[in-house]
Amino acid sequence: xxxxxxxxxxxxxxxxxxxxxxxxxxxxxxxxxxxxxxxxxxxxxxxxxxxxxxxxxxxxxxxxxxxxx
Amino acid sequence: xxxxxxxxxxxxxxxxxxxxxxxxxxxxxxxxxxxxxxxxxxxxxxxxxxxxxxxxxxxxxxxxxxxxxxxxxxxxxxxxxxxxxxxxxxxxxxxxxxxxxxxxxxxxxxxxxxxxxxxxxxxxxxxxxxxxxxxxxxxxxxxxxxxxxxxxxxxxxxxxxxxxxxxxxxxxxxxxxxxxxxxxxxxxxxxxxxxxxxxxxxxxxxxxxxxxxxxxxxxxxxxxxxxxxxxxxxxxxxxxxxxxxxxxxxxxxxxxxxxxxxxxxxxxxxxxxxxxxxxxxxxxxxxxxxxxxxxxxxxxxxxxxxxxxxxxxxxxxxxxxxxxxxxxxxxxxxxxxxxxxxxxxxxxxxxxxxxxxxxxxxxxxxxxxxxxxxxxxxxxxxxxxxxxxxxxxxxxxxxxxxxxxxxxxxxxxxxxxxxxxxxxxxxxxxxxxxxxxxxxxxxxxxxxxxxxxxxxxxxxxxxxxxxxxxxxxxxxxxxxxxxxxxxxxxxxxxxxxx
Numbered sequence: 001x002x003x004x005x006x007x008x009x010x011x012x013x014x015x016x017x018x019x020x021x022x023x024x025x026x027x028x029x030x031x032x033x034x035x036x037x038x039x040x041x042x043x044x045x046x047x048x049x050x051x052x053x054x055x056x057x058x059x060x061x062x063x064x065x066x067x068x069x
Numbered sequence: 070x071x072x073x074x075x076x077x078x079x080x081x082x083x084x085x086x087x088x089x090x091x092x093x094x095x096x097x098x099x100x101x102x103x104x105x106x107x108x109x110x111x112x113x114x115x116x117x118x119x120x121x122x123x124x125x126x127x128x129x130x131x132x133x134x135x136x137x138x139x140x141x142x143x144x145x146x147x148x149x150x151x152x153x154x155x156x157x158x159x160x161x162x163x164x165x166x167x168x169x170x171x172x173x174x175x176x177x178x179x180x181x182x183x184x185x186x187x188x189x190x191x192x193x194x195x196x197x198x199x200x201x202x203x204x205x206x207x208x209x210x211x212x213x214x215x216x217x218x219x220x221x222x223x224x225x226x227x228x229x230x231x232x233x234x235x236x237x238x239x240x241x242x243x244x245x246x247x248x249x250x251x252x253x254x255x256x257x258x259x260x261x262x263x264x265x266x267x268x269x270x271x272x273x274x275x276x277x278x279x280x281x282x283x284x285x286x287x288x289x290x291x292x293x294x295x296x297x298x299x300x301x302x303x304x305x306x307x308x309x310x311x312x313x314x315x316x317x318x319x320x321x322x323x324x325x326x327x328x329x330x331x332x333x334x335x336x337x338x339x340x341x342x343x344x345x346x347x348x349x350x351x352x353x354x355x356x357x358x359x360x361x362x363x364x365x366x367x368x369x370x371x372x373x374x375x376x377x378x379x380x381x382x383x384x385x386x387x388x389x390x391x392x393x394x395x396x397x398x399x400x401x402x403x404x405x406x407x408x409x410x411x412x413x414x415x416x417x418x419x420x421x422x423x424x425x426x427x428x429x430x431x432x433x434x435x436x437x438x439x440x441x442x443x444x445x446x447x448x449x450x451x452x453x454x455x456x457x458x459x460x461x462x463x464x465x466x467x468x469x470x471x472x473x474x475x476x477x478x479x480x481x482x483x484x485x486x487x488x489x490x491x492x493x494x495x496x497x498x499x500x501x502x503x504x505x506x507x508x509x510x511x512x513x514x515x516x517x518x519x520x521x522x523x524x525x526x527x528x529x530x531x532x533x534x535x536x537x538x539x540x541x542x543x544x545x546x547x548x549x550x551x552x553x554x555x556x557x558x559x560x561x562x563x564x565x566x567x
Contacts, residue, residue: 046153
């Protein structure tokens with residue numbers, strides 16, 4: 001949990017109340033705030049090569065369907 | 070205080086893995102291989118043989134293979150891209166879909182998909198029941214009562230639930246064992262078919278229905294294949310959000326849902342052709358063909374493992390849908406939702422009508438899941454250029470994804486257009502095309518996907534509509550401000566859901 005009790009909205013008192021009343025929502029918002037601030041460890045996104053390979057697969061698939069007809 | 074803090078951290082970690090809280094990298098458990106095996110475990114069950122046999126009834130063997138791999142290669146990237154979205158944020162794709170359909174608009178789409186997944190699960194259970202009864206028959210124990218068969222069938226969702234109940238680790242462990250065994254069985258069935266059957270005769274045989282395959286018949290089978298791939302939309306995000314890398318997530322799904330499943334459908338078609346060429350009567354039940362071609366212990370061994378595969382499918386299905394269903398009420402424990410899912414599948418299995426209407430059921434899946442998946446992909450990758458405001462996904466008081474009373478009207482117009490175009494092209498009740506030209510070119514689900522995507526992207530290009538769709542790019546007012554008051558009491562209610 002956030003040691004300083006600060007969140008994006010409402011201040012320390014609101015944060016503590018929300019953590020107690022709705023811990024799931026509190027945790028969701030806290031992690032979203034991490035994403036916004038850049039401290040959330042996001043995995044590396046798919047690279048161009050992955051998209052190219054998926055695209056090649058689509059083209060091969062279309063050729064197979066055309067041949068099958 | 071420290072104990073409280075620790076227990077809260079543990080609670081949060083549990084809710085991240087079995088709930089809606091975004092999953093951090095340190096909490097992710099699946100590698101590429103894990104995901105491939107779990108996805109494979111879900112995809113491979115008796116239904117792949119049923120799908121193969123359905124294809125064999127309307128087209129030749131080479132056409133069955135081309136239709137299966139062609140459709141899979143074209144459609145599976147959409148599934149992979151949705152998995153990549155969930156992997157990126159560690160958030161289930163149904164939560165992410167709030168950006169596409171709106172905070173409340175996601176609910177009806179999700180419920181429709183949930184219903185279809187319960188239906189699929191009932192199909193799996195019914196096939197499990199018929200396989201076990203055939204096995205018992207081979208052992209000299211005859212069960213002819215319909216209710217006896219249905220009671221055996223419900224063992225499948227119950228056993229699947231027991232695995233899913235243990236959580237994400239148990240699902241991974243069971244999938245490792247079952248998928249590995251299934252690959253071995255598939256290889257054994259392939260050897261059995263190659264060495265005991267007339268491959269040349271099977272290759273040159275016409276469709277098993279006896280009706281020559283024309284273009285419409287080929288596209289009908291392709292339509293079934295496309296709907297088959299889309300049917301997995303319910304459980305994608307639950308699996309990829311706990312996968313450690315984007316690449317592992319993408320190619321794990323591609324291999325498990327795509328390549329492995331396609332191979333088994335092809336094997337099902339091959340099995341049907343070889344069995345019929347050898348003299349078996351055409352049947353809709355793969356058990357008949359396995360016993361006819363394999364005979365003796367080989368057929369029985371295959372049947373046992375295929376039966377077990379159905380339990381693995383329902384374990385992953387129950388896990389994925391229970392986890393995704395937490396979008397409806399996040400505070401309810403995962404275990405309870407899994408139990409409700411299991412009870413629903415048991416009830417539908419005892420009714421026993423889904424398999425009877427398999428073609429109509431596939432059409433239902435295609436018409437709902439096709440446009441839904443396409444809109445999610447188009448919205449995130451094209452309209453939003455892969456940028457979201459995650460806080461807006463969880464807080465209905467923020468305007469980011471509230472749109473019009475919780476519904477993104479643009480996506481619903483596009484979805485409705487896709488839905489209507491499907492019905493204009495294909496009659497899902499009588500399994501006949503209404504517009505032969507379009508059906509024979511794009512299939513009904515393909516038409517629905519393209520229409521939805523074009524309308525959504527086209528409308529989003531209009532400046533006023535673009536501002537409406539991309540409200541998450543505008544500064545968000547503080548909670549309780551004028552924007553929140555627009556929804557008022559309803560917003561408060563939805564807020565408690567999160």
